[in-house]
Amino acid sequence: MRPEQTRLDRxxxxxxxxxxxxxxxxxxxxxxxxxxxxVTALLLMFLAGMLALDMRWQLSTPENVRMGPQLYNxxxxxxxxxxxxxxxxxxxxxxxxxxxxxxxGQRNMAFPRLGAFSYWLYLGGVLTxxxxxxxxxxxxxxxxxxxxxxxxxxxxxHRADIWAQMITFTEVAALAASVNVAATILKMRxxxxxxxxxxxxxxxxxxxxxxxxxxMPAIMLVTSxxxxxxxxxxxxxxxxxxxxxxxxxxxxxFFGHPEVYIIFVPATGFVSAIVETFSRRPLFGHSVxxxxxxxxxxxxxxxxxxxxxxxxxxxxxxxFYTAASMAIALPAGLQIFCWIATIWxxxxxxxxxxxxxxxFVTTFVIGGLSGVxxxxxxxxxxxxxxxxxxxxFHYVLVGGAMFPLFGAFCYWYPKATGRMMSxxxxxxxxALIVGGFNLGxxxxxxxxxxxxxxxxxxxxxxxxxxxxxxxxxxxxVIAVAGGLVFVANALVCYWxxxxxxxxxxxxxxxxxxxEAPAPSWNLAYTPMVDSLTPMWNGAAPLRVADGVAxxxxxxxxxxxxxxxxxxxxxxxxxxxxxLLSALAVSVMFIASIFTPWAIVVGAVPIGAALTGWFWPxxxxxxxG
Amino acid sequence: MMRIIxxxxxxxxxxxxxxxxxxxxxxxxxxxxxxxxxxxxGVCGVIYMLVLGGLGxxxxxxxxxxxxxxxxxxxxxxxxxxxxxxxxxLIIGSFxxxxxxxxxxxxxxxxxxxxxxxxxxxxxxxxPATGRWIETANELHLPRDRTTRxxxxxxxxxxxxxxxxxxxxxxxxxGRRNILDLTPRRIGWFxxxxxxxxxxxxxxxxxxxxxxxxxxxDAWLATQxxxxxxxxxxxxxxxxxxxxACHTIRGTGASGRAGPDLTHLAARRSxxxxxxxxxxxxxxxxxxxxxxxxxxxxxxxxxxxGPDADALATxxxxxx
Numbered sequence: 001m002r003p004e005q006t007r008l009d010r011x012x013x014x015x016x017x018x019x020x021x022x023x024x025x026x027x028x029x030x031x032x033x034x035x036x037x038x039v040t041a042l043l044l045m046f047l048a049g050m051l052a053l054d055m056r057w058q059l060s061t062p063e064n065v066r067m068g069p070q071l072y073n074x075x076x077x078x079x080x081x082x083x084x085x086x087x088x089x090x091x092x093x094x095x096x097x098x099x100x101x102x103x104x105g106q107r108n109m110a111f112p113r114l115g116a117f118s119y120w121l122y123l124g125g126v127l128t129x130x131x132x133x134x135x136x137x138x139x140x141x142x143x144x145x146x147x148x149x150x151x152x153x154x155x156x157x158h159r160a161d162i163w164a165q166m167i168t169f170t171e172v173a174a175l176a177a178s179v180n181v182a183a184t185i186l187k188m189r190x191x192x193x194x195x196x197x198x199x200x201x202x203x204x205x206x207x208x209x210x211x212x213x214x215x216m217p218a219i220m221l222v223t224s225x226x227x228x229x230x231x232x233x234x235x236x237x238x239x240x241x242x243x244x245x246x247x248x249x250x251x252x253x254f255f256g257h258p259e260v261y262i263i264f265v266p267a268t269g270f271v272s273a274i275v276e277t278f279s280r281r282p283l284f285g286h287s288v289x290x291x292x293x294x295x296x297x298x299x300x301x302x303x304x305x306x307x308x309x310x311x312x313x314x315x316x317x318x319x320f321y322t323a324a325s326m327a328i329a330l331p332a333g334l335q336i337f338c339w340i341a342t343i344w345x346x347x348x349x350x351x352x353x354x355x356x357x358x359x360f361v362t363t364f365v366i367g368g369l370s371g372v373x374x375x376x377x378x379x380x381x382x383x384x385x386x387x388x389x390x391x392x393f394h395y396v397l398v399g400g401a402m403f404p405l406f407g408a409f410c411y412w413y414p415k416a417t418g419r420m421m422s423x424x425x426x427x428x429x430x431a432l433i434v435g436g437f438n439l440g441x442x443x444x445x446x447x448x449x450x451x452x453x454x455x456x457x458x459x460x461x462x463x464x465x466x467x468x469x470x471x472x473x474x475x476x477v478i479a480v481a482g483g484l485v486f487v488a489n490a491l492v493c494y495w496x497x498x499x500x501x502x503x504x505x506x507x508x509x510x511x512x513x514x515e516a517p518a519p520s521w522n523l524a525y526t527p528m529v530d531s532l533t534p535m536w537n538g539a540a541p542l543r544v545a546d547g548v549a550x551x552x553x554x555x556x557x558x559x560x561x562x563x564x565x566x567x568x569x570x571x572x573x574x575x576x577x578x579l580l581s582a583l584a585v586s587v588m589f590i591a592s593i594f595t596p597w598a599i600v601v602g603a604v605p606i607g608a609a610l611t612g613w614f615w616p617x618x619x620x621x622x623x624g
Numbered sequence: 625m626m627r628i629i630x631x632x633x634x635x636x637x638x639x640x641x642x643x644x645x646x647x648x649x650x651x652x653x654x655x656x657x658x659x660x661x662x663x664x665x666g667v668c669g670v671i672y673m674l675v676l677g678g679l680g681x682x683x684x685x686x687x688x689x690x691x692x693x694x695x696x697x698x699x700x701x702x703x704x705x706x707x708x709x710x711x712x713x714l715i716i717g718s719f720x721x722x723x724x725x726x727x728x729x730x731x732x733x734x735x736x737x738x739x740x741x742x743x744x745x746x747x748x749x750x751x752p753a754t755g756r757w758i759e760t761a762n763e764l765h766l767p768r769d770r771t772t773r774x775x776x777x778x779x780x781x782x783x784x785x786x787x788x789x790x791x792x793x794x795x796x797x798x799g800r801r802n803i804l805d806l807t808p809r810r811i812g813w814f815x816x817x818x819x820x821x822x823x824x825x826x827x828x829x830x831x832x833x834x835x836x837x838x839x840x841x842d843a844w845l846a847t848q849x850x851x852x853x854x855x856x857x858x859x860x861x862x863x864x865x866x867x868x869a870c871h872t873i874r875g876t877g878a879s880g881r882a883g884p885d886l887t888h889l890a891a892r893r894s895x896x897x898x899x900x901x902x903x904x905x906x907x908x909x910x911x912x913x914x915x916x917x918x919x920x921x922x923x924x925x926x927x928x929x930g931p932d933a934d935a936l937a938t939x940x941x942x943x944x
Contacts, residue, residue, distance in 0.1 A: 068919055069824045142821050148798055149781040149823060154742075239799025245782065246797065284695050310784060310819075311795045312802035315726050319719050326711045330704065336675060337703040341695040344682035358679065365675045369668035372711075376718035378725055379660050381792020382646040385784060385819040451644030451788045453819045456827035460898075463644060463815075 003524035010550045011521040015107065017574055026574035028112035029520050030097050033119050035416070037094030040126060041087045042487070047130070048082040049480055051075045056440075056473040062461040072457030073140040078133055080143030081163060085170045086126055088401060089212075089259065092266040093118070093177040095408060096205040098416070100181055102511035102518060103202060105190045105527035106555055107548075110183040112572045113613065118177040120582030125169025128590060132162045139163035142455065144256065145226070147237035147248050152230045161230060161593040164223040168589055171216045178209035178216075185209075188555060189563040190510070191545065192529035199509050199532065200283065203290045204269025207297040208262050214301065215262070219255035222248055232596055246311060253304035260396065261300040265293055267401040268335060270408035271357055275339045277411070277507045278354040279346025282533050285338035292331035299328050309380040318377035325375035332368055336361060351505070352426035356407025359434040363403060367395025370445065385455075388448025394441045403434070406486065413490065414504045418517040419497030425489040432482025440475025443468040508533035513542050526556055529563075577613035584609040643815045646788040650810035650835065653725045653791035660721035667710050674706070725792065726805075733773040733805065738764070740776075740783030740796040742822060743829040743921065744884055744897040751849040752842075758849050759872070761884030763832045763892045764816070766790070766808050767841035776802040781823060787816035787833050795820055808835040815898065824920035830898025851875025852887050852943055858932070859939025866926045867936075873943065883923065889943045896921065908937045 017023035017032070027033065055075050058067040067075070101109055109115050132138060139159045141150050150160040185206045189198065226248065228234040235241025237248050268289070276283045283289065305313065305321040339361070348354060370392040374383050383389055413421050447468050452459060459465055503512040512535050514523045525544035527534065534542060548556050553571040558564055588602025642648030649655040737748040737757070747764055748757045764787075766772050776785050778796040785804065786793035794804045818829035836844070851874040860876065868878035874887040893902055899918050900906040912933065914923040928936065 069827065070919070073824065141823075146782055146820075149821070154781055154823065245799065285700060288700060310793050311797065312800065315722055319722055322718050323715050326715055329711055330707050333671075333707045334700065334704060337678070337700065340675075340678045340682050341699060343679070344685060345693045345695045346686070348683060348686045350683075358683070361679055362676065365672055369672055372668060372714060373661070373664045376660065376664070376714065376721075378718050378722035378792070379657055379664060381725070381794070382654075382657050382661070382788055385786075385793065385821075449645065449647050450642065451646070451815075451817070453786070453817050453826075455821040458827050460830075464642070 007524055007550060008519075011524060012519070014551060014553060015520040017520070022576075023574065025579055026116075026576050028108065028116050028572055028574050028578075030101050030109045030112065030115055031416070031518060031520075033115050034094045034098030036119055037090055037097065037122070040123065041091035041094060044082050044126065044130075045087045045091075046483070046487070048079045048087065049483060051079040051082075053476060053480055055079070056476045058457065059459070059469045060473040061469075062459050062463075062466055064458055067457060069457045070140065073142075073455075074133075074138040076455060077139045077142050077163070078129070081129065081139065081166065083397075084143050084259070085167060086122075086129065088263045088397060089174055090122055090170065090177075091405060092208065092263060092401075093174060093181065095266060095270070095405070096181045096209070097177070099412065099511060100184050100202065100205060101188075102415070102514070102522055103199060103509050104184070104188055104193070105510045105513065105523045106184070106188045107521050107523075107553070108555060108571050109180050110188055110555075111180045113575055113578045114176050114180050116575075117578035117582050118173045118180070120579050121169055121176070121585060122173040124582060124586035124589070125166045125173065128162060128169060128586075129166040132159075137162060139166075144252050146252075147226060147229065147245050148239075150226060151237060152233070153238075155230075158593055161227055164227050165589050165593055167223045168220055169586070171220045172585070174212055175216050178212035181205055182209040182213065186560050187557050189558050190527045190529050190556070191558060191563055191565050193534075193563045195561050196287075197529055197532050200272035200286065200289050200293070201269035201509070203293055204265050204267075204272070207293050208265040211258050211262050211265070211297050211300060215255045215258035218251050222251035222255075225251075227592070231592075246308070249308050249311065250304070253307040254301075256307065257304040258300045260393075261296055263397060263401045265296060267360075267404035268293060270404040270411075271339060271360060273507075273509065274353045274357050274404075274407050274411050275342050276533070277505050278349045278351060278357075279342045280349065280506070281342065281346035282508070282536070283338065284342040284345060285334075286532060289335050289338050292335045295331045296328060299324060299331075303328070303375075306375055306377075306380070307384075309377045310384050315377065322375055322377045326372055329368065329372055336365065351410075352421070352423055352430060353407040353411035353505075355427065355430045356403050356410065359430060360399060360403040360407065363395060363399030363434065363438065366442075367392055367399050371396060383448060385453055386448035387444045387452045387454055390454050391441050391444035391448065394437075394444075398437060398441075406430075406433070409490070411505065412511070413493075414500030415502075415511060415516050415518055417494055417497070418500055418515075419493050420500045420504060421493045421497060422489050425485060429482050429486035429489060432485060433479050434482075436475050436478030436480070436482055438475070440472050440479055443471045443475075447472070503535070506535075508536050510534055510542075521550075575613070577609060581606065581609040581613055642789065643813060644788055644817065646792075648789055650808055650812065650814060651790040652807040652809065653805065654789055655809075656721045656724040657792055660717055663717045664714060667714055671706075671710060733771045734767075735773050735775055736764070737775045737777070738785060738796070740778040740780070740785070740818065740822070740829075742780050743818070743825040743918075745829075745831050746779070746884065749845055749848065752845065753849065758874075759885040760848055760888065760892075761886075762830075762894065762897045763834070765834045765836060765841055765844050766806060767838045768808055768811055768835050770838060771805050771807045774804045774806060776804060782820050783818045783822050783829070784820035785816065785831075786819040787814055787831065789814045790816075790833065790835075793819045811835050811837065813893070817898070825918055828897060828899045828918050828921075830894075832893045832898060834893075847891070848888055855939070855942070857939055858935035859937070862928065862932045862936045863939060870923075886940070886943060890941050891944045896923075904937055904941055907940055908933055911936065 017027045058064050137159055139162055145160055145163055148154055185202050225236040229236050235243045237243045237245050303325045306325045309318055374380050410421055450464050452465050500516055502516045510527055525546055526548055528543040528545055548554050548568055553573055554568050555571045557566045557569050559566055584605040588598055591598030649658040739746040745762050747760050751758050776796045778798045783796040784793045785796055790806050790808050794802050814833040816831040816833055854875055868880055870880040870883040872879050872885045895902055895906055895910050896918055914921050915925055
């Protein structure tokens with residue numbers, strides 16, 4: 001149903017941002033914020049990819065002296081920290097920010113200003129790490145900085161503190177984002193979208209958000225303890241002072257393992273959405289996939305010890321973690337079966353998003369199976385900290401999360417821009433990235449089995465590692481070339497792509513109901529949902545309801561399980577306070593690298609900014 | 625296709641090389657892990673083929689079939705059963721291998737203390753004659769067919785002891801002592817390497833391992849137990865200057881503890897924890913330019929005159 005123009009004009013007036021720079025700084029539009037997140041994360045992915053190429057170049061010949069140990073150690077630390085903390089997790093949150101309100105037919109997130117705050121704080125973390133790199137105080141101890149190596153005795157200077165505070169930044173931002181996503185999904189579903197009618201994508205984002213909320217406090221705690229050890233000599237991790245170095249590892253991996261699934265679970269949401277649309281049939285085994293996601297979310301918290309099989313914990317205990325880790329293969333395997341069965345019983349259309357799903361299955365399953373191998377407490381003693389593990393986690397994170405992300409990017413690109421990406425160049429990018437990735441990373445399994453440890457800046461000749469390292473370097477060059485083609489395709493089509501219309505793929509869920517590019521108010525009316533695939537109701541138009549105000553910012557709040565309409569709620573308007581608050585928090589975080597007094601003094605501007613943010617607004621004069 | 629070629633090439637390569645490879649086991653512990661690895665490869669390989677086959681079939685079927693079909697629910701159960709059975713086999717296999725690796729072999733095992741340092745290994749044997757600890761560095765000798773119990777510790781940060789041909793790795797953690805039993809079965813030289821990132825020169829923290837017959841081992845240990853012969857040479861005088869502050873040569877006044885014990889330095893296979901092979905040229909190069917060869921090492925560059933350097937090398941070369 002095409003809404004009348006006066007309604008659209010009114011909505012546009014209500015939901016527009018102030019013009020110019022002020023609008024840029026104050027916006028609370030979830031799509032603008034998400035786009036910023038995505039662009040920032042892609043830019044960082046490019047930079048961290050360049051670091052990877054540099055390292056591959058270094059390793060292409062034995063005893064290479066092109067990079068010294070310090071530069072190499074900085075490179076892999078920056079690569080890993082960026083990819084894990086600043087790319088993978090935030091980009092998944094960004095996809096949730098962008099898609100969740102659209103898929104719910106809502107006009108914004110539950111907490112619009114908190115969304116803006118998340119991004120600004122995330123940006124603070126990005127700048128902290130990368131400006132430090134520009135100033136040559138790059139963290140150089142890997143993406144998990146185990147004490148005592150990162151403690152005051154062995155890591156003088158501020159490199160380790162910068163790493164730890166970068167984490168605090170991104171984790172506060174991630175917590176804020178997750179609360180926002182979870183509240184939106186639970187309380188703002190359109191009438192009729194009961195929990196049983198919720199698309200897998202939303203389940204995935206909900207579970208990932210809850211996992212973030214439960215796991216992130218562990219890492220914030222542990223990095224804060226590390227900083228306290230370094231700044232005020234607390235001895236949490238120094239054996240000589242009664243501390244324990246393994247405490248760090250337990251707390252780190254209590255977060256670190258769920259983090260892998262915080263990255264992977266949203267990817268299963270992308271895959272489910274793409275498979276459904278491009279198989280042109282409702283997803284087979286919807287409830288199986290949802291239960292699988294829920295059980296992965298729960299199991300993920302009971303596996304962290306499999307990162308620590310070589311530290312010398314009691315063997316019997318280790319074997320319980322082996323069983324728990326391997327158990328994840330059951331829900332993961334059932335999910336994959338459901339996707340394949342959907343393709344089997346549908347009429348698949350092999351457009352680029354679907355190609356990425358095929359690339360995902362063929363690549364990710366290798367990572368999953370090598371994960372089963374490393375989950376064995378015994379076998380892991382030969383595999384962990386070798387190149388086998390490097391291959392394994394790249395297969396899981398790139399094959400399991402980035403390939404679906406690229407597919408999702410191609411799939412939802414028309415909704416964001418109103419234009420199609422080139423299929424031809426999309427296929428070329430797909431072939432280069434998937435081919436290059438496998439050529440680059442498969443040999444690393446073998447390098448690990450030939451005894452090459454990870455995190456070495458060079459290696460002696462005659463170990464049988466030369467040729468494999470050359471192949472790995474070649475593969476990574478091809479994959480990066482593919483990445484450039486992908487980005488170029490996205491950029492060129494932003495201006496030159498064929499117009500897409502609102503629903504080029506015949507999608508099944510509500511985000512396809514509105515215009516493309518999605519306007520600032522998303523949908524003109526509130527949709528009414530009566531199935532899992534509300535856009536596939538034969539030829540009948542989508543049922544909609546009116547009632548949510550158009551002359552002021554308002555959203556509909558519904559009940560958690562049945563999505564019964566409860567009340568209309570005011571939705572926050574653009575504001576500068578999220579930016580100012582993020583700025584105040586950033587100043588405190590950065591200053592606390594240098595002095596503990598920063599926490600005391602820095603609390604004042606934070607308090608002032610938050611007071612401004614939450615200052616009660618006067619009741620409207622015309623009310624009553 | 626590429627993948628298969630690469631795999632084949634590599635596995636054949638592993639057979640002939642492999643002085644640092646889990647694929648060429650030379651001891652009980654590594655052999656148990658290798659068997660487990662083969663079991664894993666078998667089960668995982670079959671599952672991967674099933675997934676690829678299923679995906680391929682689905683895509684191929686879609687080209688021929690015209691209308692949507694119904695997936696039998698039984699398929700889901702079949703997949704669940706296959707996964708559960710596969711996992712059960714692997715979990716039991718893993719448990720059995722773990723028991724085999726960590727089975728107590730303590731009775732009569734020789735205890736060797738290995739301590740990680742940034743970036744070298746302090747190794748201590750007990751002298752069978754006197755019962756005192758004797759020290760060496762960066763080269764571990766093991767008697768074949770006997771179990772040696774390593775007591776692993778660290779003097780500074782976390783390191784990880786990994787000699788893949790003999791056993792899996794175990795971390796060396798400050799404030800803790802980990803126990804690793806090794807039962808080598810194959811005579812020869814192997815190589816180990818620190819597996820936990822331990823700072824700037826993590827890449828140059830390797831270890832030579834020699835497995836030899838019990839008789840050869842006993843002879844080696846008896847040699848190690850002896851102090852160096854006291855000589856009054858120019859080289860000894862040079863050593864007594866700057867070097868003795870950090871290095872010990874038993875039988876002389878040199879008793880520094882910061883660096884490796886050099887009593888029988890020249891009998892070792894390599895210099896600076898596997899960084900250079902033991903030759904006179906390398907030895908002189910290492911003394912002259914340690915920071916160029918292993919940037920960040922605790923060993924300082926000591927300026928020596930040409931004749932002094934020469935005399936020092938001659939002296940060290942005789943420490944056999």
